[in-house]
Amino acid sequence: MNKIPFVDLTAQYQSIKSEIDEAIAEVIAETAFISGKYARQFEADFAAYLGTSHVIACANGTDSLEILLQAMGVSQGDEVIVPAMTWISTSEAVSSVGATPVFVDVDPQTYTLNPDLLEAAITEKTRVIIPVHLYGHPADMPRIMEIARRHDLKVLEDCAQAHGASIDGKLVGSWGDAASWSFYPGKNLGAYGDAGAMSTASEELAIMARSIANHGQPGKKHHHVREGRNSRMDGLQAAILSVKLKHLPRWTEQRIHWAQRYSEQLAGLPVDLPSVGQGIKHVFHVYALHSSQRGDMQAHLSSRNIAHSVHYPTPLPAMPPYQHLPTQPFPVAQKISDQSLSLPLYPEMTEEMIQYVCEQIRLSLSLSESKSS
Numbered sequence: 001m002n003k004i005p006f007v008d009l010t011a012q013y014q015s016i017k018s019e020i021d022e023a024i025a026e027v028i029a030e031t032a033f034i035s036g037k038y039a040r041q042f043e044a045d046f047a048a049y050l051g052t053s054h055v056i057a058c059a060n061g062t063d064s065l066e067i068l069l070q071a072m073g074v075s076q077g078d079e080v081i082v083p084a085m086t087w088i089s090t091s092e093a094v095s096s097v098g099a100t101p102v103f104v105d106v107d108p109q110t111y112t113l114n115p116d117l118l119e120a121a122i123t124e125k126t127r128v129i130i131p132v133h134l135y136g137h138p139a140d141m142p143r144i145m146e147i148a149r150r151h152d153l154k155v156l157e158d159c160a161q162a163h164g165a166s167i168d169g170k171l172v173g174s175w176g177d178a179a180s181w182s183f184y185p186g187k188n189l190g191a192y193g194d195a196g197a198m199s200t201a202s203e204e205l206a207i208m209a210r211s212i213a214n215h216g217q218p219g220k221k222h223h224h225v226r227e228g229r230n231s232r233m234d235g236l237q238a239a240i241l242s243v244k245l246k247h248l249p250r251w252t253e254q255r256i257h258w259a260q261r262y263s264e265q266l267a268g269l270p271v272d273l274p275s276v277g278q279g280i281k282h283v284f285h286v287y288a289l290h291s292s293q294r295g296d297m298q299a300h301l302s303s304r305n306i307a308h309s310v311h312y313p314t315p316l317p318a319m320p321p322y323q324h325l326p327t328q329p330f331p332v333a334q335k336i337s338d339q340s341l342s343l344p345l346y347p348e349m350t351e352e353m354i355q356y357v358c359e360q361i362r363l364s365l366s367l368s369e370s371k372s373s
């Protein structure tokens with residue numbers, strides 16, 4: 001094997017090149033560049049895929065979080081609960097609307113918001129909880145929703161890493177009051193640039209979010225009922241996403257298949273492998289294992305040209321923008337930061353590649369064992 005990339009967007013493009021090229025040419029021929037026909041079509045396609053009534057396309061996933069928080073009326077003085085282990089967009093969006101992120105540690109099995117710790121973090125200022133379906137594993141939505149309802153809080157699901165994940169057959173994004181989506185190129189459903197979307201079953205929230213994303217115009221042009229912002233999806237991204245959405249179910253199954261192959265072949269080694277509970281569909285945006293020998297493994301994989309990553313190397317509360325917040329330990333988030341190692345995973349991988357990666361991991365572990373004994 002000469003080289004194994006972390007993701008391979010070229011291989012995916014090659015596999016659907018004619019469909020993509022045709023879609024792009026159509027958008028250009030019609031100069032439907034901003035919002036417009038193709039964005040509306042993608043909204044309809046994605047709403048059908050999710051089985052939800054409202055999808056609003058926007059410029060990126062970070063905006064989708066921020067706009068939904070605004071549409072929910074979150075502002076200065078409010079608190080929003082977010083997991084200590086996630087990509088910074090989740091907490092950044094909270095600060096961007098003037099509210100304060102309140103971090104809660106994640107569950108040691110699923111790495112998603114730990115419902116056991118949720119109630120202790122709720123105050124009179126809490127307005128919204130943002131569970132993140134980290135790596136593609138659904139957060140414990142039944143319990144989170146039960147707690148949220150009891151405290152009269154809204155729930156905004158961050159689905160950026162979890163297109164198609166579900167709990168007992170119910171898709172993520174359909175549990176909470178609203179959901180935010182990212183189509184950053186490397187995501188399970190990725191555009192060829194920045195793109196995002198918001199989904200909700202609430203017509204009221206949908207109207208508000210759409211209005212905010214388009215300069216406060218809920219419908220008619222030049223009829224501004226409030227100040228909003230510019231966060232629209234461009235036509236090229238929308239057309240590309242409509243093409244790619246048709247392939248998403250097959251790609252998702254392939255990701256799950258490769259993840260299973262990793263888990264089968266790495267079983268028995270002294271590493272923690274991803275666990276998937278009963279009724280859970282984990283869509284493996286990231287396949288992360290955990291090991292106290294991570295440093296040795298990283299060095300060995302690099303020497304064999306096998307790409308790898310860490311999601312994420314620092315718990316959010318430990319980062320400079322959050323140093324002013326009251327601190328407490330986040331032992332699970334810290335352990336993930338110290339020990340997690342993400343392996344290459346994308347639909348176009350081959351059995352040979354998976355076997356090679358596993359072989360090298362096995363080798364790196366036996367090397368580090370012989371070094372320490």
Ligand SMILES: *Cc1c(COP(=O)(O)O)cnc(C)c1O
Nearest residue numbers: 060061062087089160182183184
């Ligand atoms: C990617 C990501 C986002 C933000 O998406 P962008 O489209 O890059 O703005 C938000 N939350 C999580 C958990 C993500 O992984």
